[in-house]
Amino acid sequence: MRNLAAGNWKMNGLVADLAQVQALAKAHPAPDCDVLLCPPATLISRMADAVAGSAVMLGGQDCHANASGAHTGDISAQMLKDAGASHVILGHSERRADHGESDAIVLAKTQAALFAGLVAIVCVGETEAQRDAGQTLDVIGAQLAGSLLAQLDCAPNDLVIAYEPVWAIGTGRTPTLEEVGAVHRFMRATLLDRFGAAAREMRLLYGGSVKPANATEIFAVPEVNGALVGGASLKADDFGPIVAALSRG
Numbered sequence: 489m490r491n492l493a494a495g496n497w498k499m500n501g502l503v504a505d506l507a508q509v510q511a512l513a514k515a516h517p518a519p520d521c522d523v524l525l526c527p528p529a530t531l532i533s534r535m536a537d538a539v540a541g542s543a544v545m546l547g548g549q550d551c552h553a554n555a556s557g558a559h560t561g562d563i564s565a566q567m568l569k570d571a572g573a574s575h576v577i578l579g580h581s582e583r584r585a586d587h588g589e590s591d592a593i594v595l596a597k598t599q600a601a602l603f604a605g606l607v608a609i610v611c612v613g614e615t616e617a618q619r620d621a622g623q624t625l626d627v628i629g630a631q632l633a634g635s636l637l638a639q640l641d642c643a644p645n646d647l648v649i650a651y652e653p654v655w656a657i658g659t660g661r662t663p664t665l666e667e668v669g670a671v672h673r674f675m676r677a678t679l680l681d682r683f684g685a686a687a688r689e690m691r692l693l694y695g696g697s698v699k700p701a702n703a704t705e706i707f708a709v710p711e712v713n714g715a716l717v718g719g720a721s722l723k724a725d726d727f728g729p730i731v732a733a734l735s736r737g
């Protein structure tokens with residue numbers, strides 16, 4: 489299974505920032521891992537032009553559960569695909585918090601994304617209060633149960649799970665390697681239980697304050713098959729070493 493280096497630009501990025509992506513593509517012409525950037529939707533099609541012919545793939549950060557219709561301001565999975573995306577992030581904790589996205593909504597979006605032919609990257613993660621209360625695995629288990637299909641009716645590669653502890657996002661704090669390993673082992677066991685042996689092929693990403701300085705040790709943790717990177721994905725000089733670390737892993 490190839491590792492996945494995924495960058496989530498969140499609400500950052502203007503046309504001038506495409507130079508960063510071109511620098512990244514030039515520095516890593518044939519990485520030994522999959523490389524994905526998820527810019528704001530406004531940039532997808534221009535970024536697709538900027539990285540044409542390179543190994544960089546593109547994704548959205550959210551999609552609506554419907555294919556089209558009267559949903560002002562929303563974007564469908566088909567539209568993302570049409571703009572040049574192959575992936576979409578769903579259920580990010582910032583969407584769950586800012587837009588009240590429940591597990592049921594994330595599930596509906598996941599189905600829409602898969603139906604449109606996109607790879608769905610479904611995010612789960614506990615808050616700091618839940619962690620302090622010793623509820624981490626319960627929370628992850630409930631999110632996996634509620635946000636995923638009952639059966640794996642897609643290729644295992646088309647469904648990616650990202651573990652992003654909410655308290656580690658943008659804070660510079662990360663769980664210990666043992667904690668990352670425990671959650672990833674738990675997620676793999678849960679998915680195997682649910683989907684059978686195919687779940688061995690599903691990629692499990694870690695996200696939350698991944699930087700060049702901690703990438704190598706996090707990627708060495710068993711059952712970590714890549715990263716979902718926020719801040720450090722915005723600059724080629726930061727994301728490049730993370731891509732390189734995942735290429736070695």
Ligand SMILES: O=C(CO)COP(=O)(O)O
Pocket residue numbers: 496580652656657658659660695696697698716717718719720
């Ligand atoms: O939320 C994240 C990626 O989706 C992680 O963000 P940071 O890498 O900035 O902590």
